[in-house]
Amino acid sequence: MELTHVIKGPLITEKLDRLREKQRQYSFVVDRAASKHDVARAVSTLFKVTVEDVRTTTIRGKIKRIGRSMGKRPNFKKAFVTLKEGDKIELFEGGAV
Numbered sequence: 001m002e003l004t005h006v007i008k009g010p011l012i013t014e015k016l017d018r019l020r021e022k023q024r025q026y027s028f029v030v031d032r033a034a035s036k037h038d039v040a041r042a043v044s045t046l047f048k049v050t051v052e053d054v055r056t057t058t059i060r061g062k063i064k065r066i067g068r069s070m071g072k073r074p075n076f077k078k079a080f081v082t083l084k085e086g087d088k089i090e091l092f093e094g095g096a097v
Contacts, residue, residue: 006034006042010091011078023082026089030079032058039079047091050084 011027019025030039036054044051057080061073083089 001031001034001038003042003045006031006038007046019080024085024087026081026083028079028081030056030077032075032077034077034079036079039081043081043089047089049087049089051081052084053082055080 008029008031011029016025016027019027026043028039028043034042034056036056039056040051040054043049043054056077058075058077061075063070063072065071
């Protein structure tokens with residue numbers, strides 16, 4: 001899998017901000033076919049950091065209803081990446097967004 005297609009974007013919430021500050025964990029929305037090895041290689045290559053651990057989870061899309069019609073949001077995959085002590089990603093630190 002091509003490295004630029006693995007990571008789709010960052011996840012930024014208040015809870016994930018606390019994880020980033022205390023445990024050096026960054027979160028991304030990744031391609032559903034990407035493995036943990038693909039995610040680790042993509043993060044370390046694109047952001048020039050050392051990856052210690054990767055955890056992934058697939059989130060099911062919610063079923064939504066508008067009037068009589070029913071629809072479903074798409075499924076997506078999250079990856080939680082733990083970095084080596086001292087490394088950080090500027091994308092989350094208020095750098096270029």
